[in-house]
Amino acid sequence: MNVIIKNASVLNTDGGLERKHIKIENGVISAILNESESAAEGSETIDAAGKLLVPGFIDMHVHLREPGFEHKETIETGSRSAAKGGYTTIACMPNTKPVTDSPEIVQFVKDKALEAGLVKVLPYAAITKGQQGQELTDFAALKEAGAIGFTDDGVGVQTAQMMKDAMSIAASMDMPVIAHCEDNSLVVGAPVAEGSFARKHGLKGIPNESEAIHVGRDILLAEATGVHYHVCHVSTEQSVRLIRQAKEIGIRVTAEVCPHHLLLSEEDIPSLDANWKMNPPLRSRRDVDACIEALLDGTIDIIVTDHAPHSAEEKAKGMQLAPFGIVGFETAFPLMYTKFVAAGKMDLSLLVKRMTSDPARVFGLSTGVLEPGAPADLTLIDLETEKEVDPNNFASKGRNTPFTGWKLKGWPVMTLTDGRVVWSEE
Numbered sequence: 001m002n003v004i005i006k007n008a009s010v011l012n013t014d015g016g017l018e019r020k021h022i023k024i025e026n027g028v029i030s031a032i033l034n035e036s037e038s039a040a041e042g043s044e045t046i047d048a049a050g051k052l053l054v055p056g057f058i059d060m061h062v063h064l065r066e067p068g069f070e071h072k073e074t075i076e077t078g079s080r081s082a083a084k085g086g087y088t089t090i091a092c093m094p095n096t097k098p099v100t101d102s103p104e105i106v107q108f109v110k111d112k113a114l115e116a117g118l119v120k121v122l123p124y125a126a127i128t129k130g131q132q133g134q135e136l137t138d139f140a141a142l143k144e145a146g147a148i149g150f151t152d153d154g155v156g157v158q159t160a161q162m163m164k165d166a167m168s169i170a171a172s173m174d175m176p177v178i179a180h181c182e183d184n185s186l187v188v189g190a191p192v193a194e195g196s197f198a199r200k201h202g203l204k205g206i207p208n209e210s211e212a213i214h215v216g217r218d219i220l221l222a223e224a225t226g227v228h229y230h231v232c233h234v235s236t237e238q239s240v241r242l243i244r245q246a247k248e249i250g251i252r253v254t255a256e257v258c259p260h261h262l263l264l265s266e267e268d269i270p271s272l273d274a275n276w277k278m279n280p281p282l283r284s285r286r287d288v289d290a291c292i293e294a295l296l297d298g299t300i301d302i303i304v305t306d307h308a309p310h311s312a313e314e315k316a317k318g319m320q321l322a323p324f325g326i327v328g329f330e331t332a333f334p335l336m337y338t339k340f341v342a343a344g345k346m347d348l349s350l351l352v353k354r355m356t357s358d359p360a361r362v363f364g365l366s367t368g369v370l371e372p373g374a375p376a377d378l379t380l381i382d383l384e385t386e387k388e389v390d391p392n393n394f395a396s397k398g399r400n401t402p403f404t405g406w407k408l409k410g411w412p413v414m415t416l417t418d419g420r421v422v423w424s425e426e
C-alpha cells in the first residue's frame with residue numbers, strides 16, 4: 001500500500017524546518033520530495049500542513065507488565081500508550097511474572113506485540129534467573145529467541161563477579177548489558193532521595209552513592225571485558241562524572257536519562273503522594289543540572305521514559321509502601337519540548353535526535369531516521385496547541401504521573417509504524 005504525507009515540516013541538517021512530501025511504499029520511505037515537486041497522489045494521502053514530522057520515537061526502557069501484572073498494563077495497552085506518545089519502537093524490561101529469563105517468555109512478548117500490531121516491541125532478557133542475582137540465564141538461547149540485550153532492571157546486580165561473568169559472555173556474543181545501578185547495602189527501605197523532603201517528613205533517604213558505586217564498578221568491568229555497557233536512568237552528578245571520564249578514555253559505555261530526572265528535584269515533591277515515588281528517586285537540583293548538561297553534551301546519549309505503570313490502589317498505599325515508578329510515554333515529548341525547546345534551553349533537532357537516531361545508533365537499530373529506504377516509522381506533532389496533562393485521557397492503564405495539570409505543547413497527533421497509521425488524534 002502506498003501513502004503520501006504532504007506538506008510536512010521536516011528538520012533539515014542545519015536544524016531548520018522545511019516543507020516536504022514523504023512517499024511511502026510497502027511500509028518503507030521511498031522518497032522525500034521538496035515542496036515544489038509534485039507528489040503523485042498515493043492510495044492514501046495525509047495532509048500534514050503545519051505539523052512537524054519526525055522519525056517515530058524510540059524508547060529503550062519501558063515496562064509493559066505482561067506476563068503477570070496485567071492489571072497494571074498489557075503489551076497491548078502499553079503499545080497503544082506508546083503510539084499515542086509518538087513512539088514506534090520500544091524495548092521492554094524483563095521484570096514481569098514470570099521474569100523474561102527463558103526463550104519461551106521472549107517469544108511470548110514478541111507474539112503479544114505482533115498481535116497488538118501497534119509498535120515494534122524489542123524484548124530485553126534478564127541477566128540472572130528470576131532476577132534473583134544468583135545464577136546467570138542462558139544468554140545464547142535468549143539471544144537466539146530474539147532478546148536484544150541483558151538487564152536485571154528493577155534491581156541492581158549486587159556482586160561484581162556476577163556482573164563480570166555476564167559482561168564477558170555478552171561481549172563474546174556482541175550483546176549489550178543494560179544496568180539498573182543500585183547497591184542494596186546502601187538502600188535500606190528508603191522511598192525517596194536523601195535531602196530536604198526526606199528530612200522534613202522523617203523518611204529514610206536513598207544516597208547518590210547507591211547508584212554511582214555501581215556505575216563506577218561496572219565501568220571498570222566494561223573496560224576489562226570490552227562489553228557495550230549501557231547505564232539505565234542516570235540520576236546523579238556522580239554517575240555523570242564517571243560516565244564522562246569513561247567515554248573520554250574510550251570505554252564502551254552509553255547512558256540514558258528520563259524526563260522526570262531532567263525536570264524535577266526532590267524539593268519539588270509537594271506531598272506524600274506516591275505519584276512522586278520512582279526509582280531512581282528525584283534527587284537534588286545539582287543532580288538535575290548535571291543530568292541536563294550531560295544530555296546536552298552527549299555524555300548521556302538518549303532519553304527514555306522508564307514507563308512504569310502501577311494501579312491506583314498500589315499507589316494509594318502512600319510514599320513508604322507504594323511501588324516505585326511513574327508512567328511516561330504520553331508526556332515525554334510534550335514535557336521535553338515545552339520545558340527545554342520552547343524555553344530556549346535545547347534545540348529541537350537535538351531533542352529529536354536524542355529520542356530517535358541516537359537510540360538507533362546506540363542499539364544498532366535500522367529505524368530512527370528520515371531517509372529513503374528507512375522503515376516508515378513516523379510521528380506527526382502539533383507544536384502549537386497547549387493542553388493540560390490529564391491522566392484520565394491516557395491510553396495506558398497507568399495513571400501514575402507527577403505531571404497532572406501541567407500545561408504543555410508538542411502533542412503527537414498521528415503515529416505510523418511501517419507506513420500504517422497506528423494512532424491518530426481523531
Ligand SMILES: NC(=O)N[C@@H](CC(=O)O)C(=O)O
Pocket residue numbers: 063095153154155180277278279280306308309323324325326
Ligand atoms: N523505575 C521504577 O521506579 N520502577 C520500575 C523498575 C525500575 O525501572 O527500576 C518498575 O518496574 O516499576
Ligand SMILES: [Zn+2]
Pocket residue numbers: 153154155180232233279280
Ligand atoms: Zn531501573
Ligand SMILES: [Zn+2]
Pocket residue numbers: 061062063093153154306308
Ligand atoms: Zn525501569
